[in-house]
Amino acid sequence: MNRTPDSQRHLVRISSAPEDLAGLSTLLAAAGSAVGDVPALLELAKAAAAAAPNPGEGRTAFLWEILASVTAVDVAAGRAIEPHLDASAILAQAAGQAAIAGWDCPDFDDVPFDGAWGVFAAEAAGLRLKAQPADGCFLLHGSKPWCSLAAQLDHAVVTAHLDDGTRAAFAVDLHAPGVSFDDPQWTSRGLTEIPSGTVHFDAVPAVPLGDSGWYYRRPGFAWGGMGVAACWLGGAVAVARGFRDSLLKAAGGGREPDQLALAHLGEIDRMLTALTGYLARTAARIDAGELADTGAWSEALRVRGAVATAVERIQTLVSQNLGPGPLAFDEVYGKRMADLSLYIRQHHAMRDDAQLGALTLKGDDPW
Structure with a gap:
């Protein structure tokens, strides 16, 4: 129905x-x-x-x-x-931002936004990507982990370490000579079509985007993190709608939902209604210029934490109510649950809460 x-x-x-x-x-x-x-x-x-x-x-x-x-x-x-x-x-x-001192690369405005792009900013032990000056521009040397779909993309924004120990963002052509891709050892049952692997760069030209540290200082870093949370929310809504539809289908067959199922559906409704309202207010604040400074990251941590917690709770409630049947026999449901479980692990759970707690302790809170 x-x-x-x-x-x-x-x-x-x-x-x-x-x-x-x-x-x-x-x-x-x-x-x-x-x-x-x-x-x-x-x-x-x-x-x-x-x-x-x-x-x-x-x-x-x-x-x-x-x-x-x-x-x-x-x-x-x-x-x-x-x-x-x-x-x-x-x-x-990046338009109008100060560049890294001394660079003489092609202007980033000349980088065509065609093809498919990725954003590779993850770090991993034992892997390091360096940006080294060369003829007034920069060359990338080293390896970058967790590069989803890299071999099938055309360009990427990547972060790399500078000689002074800071990091900066660069636009790079993934078809350029010197770029190579590990075959991802992707055994995940979730997001099977979005494998993440390591990309190697051997003297690959790169165009800097902003100056050292700009990528992380900009409010857009927090805004992008909240965009990921919007994706998580969409997955949770789909799980919730599927649960509601399954209850309606059962009722149509003469099996009315019991009090537990109704209570869980009511809890899911409360969570999703609160989250959509929260995201609506946060989006309005971004557009009003209220989250254009360092406070944006605190808000991103709140948004991401609230959505990730709700996603896990909704998945738990729905899977407990529906049991093993749809996980075993419903391809769409099983894929959605596996994909979403992996996707929300981009949230660092208690470590992100600890980061938020440290900011709160400094007085960065709305209450």
Whole structure:
């Protein structure tokens, strides 16, 4: 029993007018057709970039609605489009920023935003990517871990270490000579089509984006982190809607939901309603310029923590109620649960809460 047309049942509304969201139907239909097809997912990312605003430009809620709605169709689709949209925002935010002293590289404005982009900023023990000056520009040397879909992308924003011990962001052509890819040893049962592996750079030219440390100082770093949380929210909404639909189907067959099922559905409703309201207010604050300083990161930690906690709680409630059946026999449900479980591990749980607690102790709190 569907309460909305198939073309719109994956829409996740945060605050935009329903008529504005209705225009996403074509994008969501494409997401449904692209499930499991990586080239199609990357084409979807480019189509999403054409429709999506950058955060902080007055329509942040709509950006998050795109991310959430695509993820509600398929978690891997959301995971594929989010870094491409983030790269678009990073390049836009770099406009007018001071460059690393002494560089004489091609202007980053000349970097064409075509093809598919990734954002590679993770670090891992034993791996280090360095940016070293060469002929007034920079060459990348070393390795970068956790580079999702790298071998199938065209460009990436990567972070690298400078000689002074700081880090900076660079735009790099992943087809350039000197770029090589490890075959990812990806045994995950979640996000099977989005493998992450290590990329090696051997004297690869790179265009700096901003000066040393700019990538992490900019409020857009926090805004991008909240965009990932919007994806998590979309996955949780899909799990919740599937649970509701299963209860309706059972009731139609004469098996009414018991008090526990109804109580759990009510708890899920409370969590999702609170989260969408929270994201709506946060998006409005970003667009109003209220989260354009260091306080943006505290808010990002709150948003990400609140969404990740709700996702795990919703998954627990639904799996306890539905039992092993759908995990064993429902491909869409099983894929969604596995994909979402891996995706939210980008949240560092208590370590992120500890970081937020340290900021709170310094007085960075709204209460």
